[in-house]
Amino acid sequence: MNNQLIIKKTEDSPAVIMDAEKGYVCISGISWPEDALSFYNPLHDWIREYFNNPQKITNIEFKFAYFNTASAKQIAKFITTIKESMKDNKIAVKWFYEKEDSEMLKTGKRYANILNIDFEFIETERQDEDDNNSAEGVYKIQK
Amino acid sequence: MAANNNIADxxxxxxxxxxTEKDDLNYIYRGEFTQNLQQHILSLAEKxxxxxxxxxxxKKRVFHIMVESIQNISRHGDAHDEYEETTSSLFSIQKHNKWYYVTTGNVIENSKVENLRSKLEKINSLSGDELDKFxxxxxGNGQLSAKGGAGLxxxxxxxxxxxxxxxxxVEINNDISFFYLHTYINTAVQDEAPQKIGDTIFSLDYIVKLHLFIMDxxxxxxxxxxxDQDSLLSLISIMKNRMNETLNSKKKIISIMVEMLQNIIHHGDVTIGNTSGCKGIFYISIRGDKYxxxxxxxxxRDKVDSLKQKLDHINSLNDEEREDFYNERLFDFRINTSKEAGLGLxxxxxxxxxxxxxEFIDNNEKYCLFKITSCINR
Incomplete structure (x- = not known):
């Protein structure tokens, strides 16, 4: 296992920060990659190995703006893997959702309930920069 | 106007x-043309x-023509709120076999029709050199109208x-008409240009008919x-900017779009060449208070029965049963492929x-057309 697993966000896949020394895991942004399985497999492997030698407490953050059902399943698998490999170690899970995005809140509650893990739910302003109606980076029409 | 679902349509x-063949594009947009939207539509074309x-x-030449076309809509279009249904502007980009076809449509006041017609006739009558001179x-004489258009x-x-x-x-009533403008550009080196196709979906006549269907x-x-994934992302960026809905319903619509389009990518048959994509058509309409x-x-054909069963089953469940069914599938890691379909539906x-x-529409011995509609309350 590498100490760190860092993946930059793209237009259709989330940013990932997994840091063994800090005991910190964060997945954020949009997740609707063409192949969710290949995207999430390295994450499952990393977290399983991490719990062989974890920090006293592991902070896990989910900050999704959107995800598709194929990703939903991989997130379910990721949290299941955490639950199965954490043993008696402590974790703190934060689930961020955008204000008004009741679906995302509901989805977080679903994971928490089914897996019987405490989630802290945190409301934020924006998790998808594209949603603020700016056309930045897009060709500007010449006058 | 009532939604018309008959097979002929x-x-x-x-x-x-x-x-549609590999690398082809048919994109037709109807509605508002704010500056922000124009940019997103153009960025799809640019990509x-x-x-x-x-x-x-x-590339620059093609793009320039698209910019001129889309700006023509705001330049010559006359706003008429009282006939909203029929007066929304239209913009279409089609691409086939090295040719780009750009069509715009907008309302103009009948009093301006003659002037516009003579301007167009004059421009069409001139040769290359005469056109430069004109x-x-x-x-030079700076006859620019308030909206900047002297036909430049x-x-x-x-x-x-x-x-x-x-x-x-096309005259709509005593006050206004609908003005369609159609142009085409060849992107191949001049002497290698493939024949432009005449009387097909790339003709102005087809777009005029399509426009009626679109309005109906x-x-x-x-x-x-x-x-493919690229076309999905382009479409989503347009829709994100097209909708003035609340965040919650906007997100619902985007999420459903993603599932629908990825279903085509993963489960559609008839791929073209060695691309990962499948032929498909996607459209968004408004029915009353629903998107x-x-x-x-x-x-x-051999997939039809099981798909039909799946859909009927999902439709037959009440909210609670569906929630259970979803959760069961979500945590069933035996079905663990990137093509997970059940969950999407x-x-x-x-x-x-x-x-x-x-609806399954008969196509031929081997294939069926699968049409699915999901309506979301606004």
Missing amino acids: ITFVIDLMKS NIDKEKISSKI YREVL GLIEMVRKSGNKLSYKI NNILLIYSAVF CLTSINYIK IEMRNKSKNPLEY
Whole structure:
């Protein structure tokens, strides 16, 4: 296992920060990659190995703006893997959702309930920069 | 106007999809043309042009014509709120076999029709040199109207495309008419240019007919292409900017779109060449207080029964049963492939709060057309 697993966000896949020394895991942004399985497999492997030698407490953050059902399943698998490999170690899970995005809140509650893990739910302003109606980076029409 | 679901109409739209070949694009947009939206529509076109293996000089020329066309809508379009249904502007980009076809449509006041017609006739009558001369003349005498149009945009379209303008003016009532403008650009080196196709889905006549269908069904956009992840992302960026809905319903619509389009990518049959994409058509319409998303794609006949069963099962469940069914599938890691399908359909049903409408349309011995519609309360 590498100490760190860092993946930059793209237009259709989330940013990932997994840091063994800090005991910190964060997945954020949009997740609707063409192949969710290949995207999430390295994450499952990393977290399983991490719990062989974890920090006293592991902070896990989910900050999704959107995800598709194929990703939903991989997130379910990721949290299941955490639950199965954490043993008696402590974790703190934060689930961020955008204000008004009741679906995302509901989805977080679903994971928490089914897996019987405490989630802290945190409301934020924006998790998808594209949603603020700016056309930045897009060709500007010449006058 | 009532939604019209008869087969003849659907067949007519399906023509768009059938004619789609690898790298083709059929994109028709109807509605508002704010500056922000113009930029997103153009960026979709730009991405498409960028993929072409053509010189940057030709790329710029094609793009320039698209910018002129889209600006023509705001330049010549007259706003008439009282006839909103019929007066929304239209913009279409089609691409086939090295040719780009750009069509715009907008309302003009009848009092301006004669002037516009004579301007167009004059421009079409001039040769290349005469056109340059005329361009300088118009530029020189500065007869610019308040909206900036003295026909310069029109002259530019002819100069850049090297082709005459096709147009059609259809009277709507005593006050206003609908003005269609159609142009085409060849992106191949001149002597290698493939024959331009005449009387097909790429003609102005077809777009005029399609426009009637679009109005009858209150359609906001049609996108027909070989669907892959790139086309999905382009479409979503347009829709994110097109909708003035609350964050919650906007997110629902986007999520359903993603499931629908990825279903085509993963489960559609009839791939073209060695691309990962499948032929498909996607459109968005408004029915009363609902946004309706529809996709049509080919599937093999032997898959029809099991898909039909799955859809009927999902539609038969109540909210609680569906939640259980979803959770069961979500944590069933035995079904662990990137092509997970069951969940997508349940999600569409859950988020939309309406039953999924579907239809299998006979196509040939091997394939069926699968049409699915998901309506979301606004």
